[in-house]
Amino acid sequence: MKQFMRIFAKTICLLSLGIILYVNGVDAAKVRKAVVAGQFYPSDRAQLTQMIESLTRQAQQTQIDTPRQGVLKALILPHAGYVYSGLTAAHASHVLSENQFNKVVLLGPDHRVGFPNGAITDAEAYETPLGRIKLHEDAAKLLQTDLFQTVPASDRSEHSLEVVLPFLQYYLKEFELVPIVLGRGDVKGMATAINARLDLKTLLVVSSDLSHFLSYDLAVAYDKETLKMITSLKPDPLLQRDNAACGVVPIAVLLHLANQYGWRPQLLHYSNSGDTAGDHKRVVGYAAIAFYGGSPVNATDAKKNNENLTFHDDQGQALVKLARHTIAARLGKKAPLPESAVTALEAKELKSRRGTFVTLTINGQLRGCIGSLNAVESVAEGVKRNAVNAAFGDPRFNKLQPAELEKTDIEVSILTEPQPLAYKDGADLIAKLRPDIDGLIIRKGSASATFLPQVWEQLPDTKAFLSHLCRKAGLAANAWEDGQLEVLTYQVQYFHEEK
Numbered sequence: 001m002k003q004f005m006r007i008f009a010k011t012i013c014l015l016s017l018g019i020i021l022y023v024n025g026v027d028a029a030k031v032r033k034a035v036v037a038g039q040f041y042p043s044d045r046a047q048l049t050q051m052i053e054s055l056t057r058q059a060q061q062t063q064i065d066t067p068r069q070g071v072l073k074a075l076i077l078p079h080a081g082y083v084y085s086g087l088t089a090a091h092a093s094h095v096l097s098e099n100q101f102n103k104v105v106l107l108g109p110d111h112r113v114g115f116p117n118g119a120i121t122d123a124e125a126y127e128t129p130l131g132r133i134k135l136h137e138d139a140a141k142l143l144q145t146d147l148f149q150t151v152p153a154s155d156r157s158e159h160s161l162e163v164v165l166p167f168l169q170y171y172l173k174e175f176e177l178v179p180i181v182l183g184r185g186d187v188k189g190m191a192t193a194i195n196a197r198l199d200l201k202t203l204l205v206v207s208s209d210l211s212h213f214l215s216y217d218l219a220v221a222y223d224k225e226t227l228k229m230i231t232s233l234k235p236d237p238l239l240q241r242d243n244a245a246c247g248v249v250p251i252a253v254l255l256h257l258a259n260q261y262g263w264r265p266q267l268l269h270y271s272n273s274g275d276t277a278g279d280h281k282r283v284v285g286y287a288a289i290a291f292y293g294g295s296p297v298n299a300t301d302a303k304k305n306n307e308n309l310t311f312h313d314d315q316g317q318a319l320v321k322l323a324r325h326t327i328a329a330r331l332g333k334k335a336p337l338p339e340s341a342v343t344a345l346e347a348k349e350l351k352s353r354r355g356t357f358v359t360l361t362i363n364g365q366l367r368g369c370i371g372s373l374n375a376v377e378s379v380a381e382g383v384k385r386n387a388v389n390a391a392f393g394d395p396r397f398n399k400l401q402p403a404e405l406e407k408t409d410i411e412v413s414i415l416t417e418p419q420p421l422a423y424k425d426g427a428d429l430i431a432k433l434r435p436d437i438d439g440l441i442i443r444k445g446s447a448s449a450t451f452l453p454q455v456w457e458q459l460p461d462t463k464a465f466l467s468h469l470c471r472k473a474g475l476a477a478n479a480w481e482d483g484q485l486e487v488l489t490y491q492v493q494y495f496h497e498e499k
Contacts, residue, residue, distance in 0.1 A: 052170045064094045078208065080209055084286070104172070104203050114183065120139050128166050131169065135178070148180070206251055210244070211243050235259075317495060320495055326388060371413065411496050430462045
């Protein structure tokens with residue numbers, strides 16, 4: 001009997017240990033423990049909660065006019081000690097709410113190790129004093145690509161992701177995580193890979209501070225220029241700017257996606273350590289920036305217009321292949337659609353109604369561009385029709401010849417619904433336009449014309465952009481100056497052909 005009781009007790013002990021080691025489907029041995037709790041923020045759950053609540057109350061005193069149109073797509077938040085950057089990070093409380101997202105893709109910079117491209121933990125969960133966050137299956141999927149790897153040394157020491165997590169836990173409550181630490185590398189490639197993991201219930205968060213160790217006044221001026229680059233969605237100048245931000249690579253990845261989707265940035269708060277707990281001799285800058293895209297719709301309206309749907313890269317490439325296939329068929333050539341493209345074209349997003357454009361170029365020179373501004377047909381049908389019109393119906397060019405098809409590059413653009421832009425005069429119009437983001441439609445009487453946002457690359461000066469557009473419409477080059485034009489803006493998501 002005593003032996004039985006010993007065995008029984010041992011069994012209960014082992015079972016209890018198993019419960020401790022395996023909670024909520026996560027093996028305790030595969031949890032990434034907090035490494036800077038007690039340094040950057042309190043290690044005690046109650047104290048940490050109290051601190052975030054206090055910072056949130058302070059942040060809520062700031063008046064922020066969030067956009068009436070658009071839904072939150074991404075955030076930039078700082079990752080210093082909470083006594084320094086916590087107030088700025090707490091401004092996320094203006095835009096985050098419980099159960100708003102079920103997945104967070106969190107990008108932070110590598111501070112300590114040095115490796116190319118991205119690192120993703122092989123753990124099954126992250127842990128902070130506020131609890132565990134299970135990793136989303138997309139983390140493992142990204143590890144299957146060439147751009148991401150596990151880097152144990154980074155996993156053991158990097159703080160940039162961990163410091164942001166308690167704020168996300170406090171505001172969002174439940175979500176799964178895709179944690180990515182980024183080093184220097186293929187920014188566009190990483191943006192493409194991450195893009196494939198975004199959907200309507202995913203929030204993209206970038207963890208980054210701004211300039212480091214400048215004097216207070218110099219830091220304020222320097223950070224102002226950096227913030228201008230970020231809010232103007234200019235990743236390349238930002239990458240070249242010395243001491244712009246420790247998270248310059250993650251920010252650049254975000255800006256590539258923002259350009260592709262037409263996301264609109266809004267600065268929520270700026271500060272530096274001299275404003276909080278540091279002196280003014282050597283400060284570190286912090287910013288909270290929200291990015292908005294699409295339009296908020298209820299379930300009924302979503303069925304009508306799907307304005308807030310976004311398109312993944314595989315869907316975009318399927319549309320480009322569909323355009324080539326359609327043109328080739330008209331030329332009597334064979335260009336069969338790959339099975340992967342056929343499958344992607346069945347997605348419900350591609351059956352939604354959106355305006356589309358198809359642009360053809362040869363050796364970088366325009367060869368045809370035709371599109372529809374209004375959502376009169378499905379995305380897939382619009383691409384097919386506009387591919388034919390761009391190749392054979394653009395009055396500025398001769399019809400595309402069979403020998404030219406192989407040399408032709410194809411780009412597909414998917415448009416948001418055009419929105420009227422109210423303005424007083426030419427100066428006000430210039431102030432309200434967003435280079436590299438807004439496509440523009442102008443109308444006056446029977447005259448009208450449009451430029452896609454991509455045209456800003458050739459005409460970066462706003463006055464030149466407007467003058468060329470007026471001439472395209474058959475109007476005087478300065479017709480935009482008197483405020484008599486009807487103006488509408490839209491954004492696009494566009495896809496270049498991958499050969």
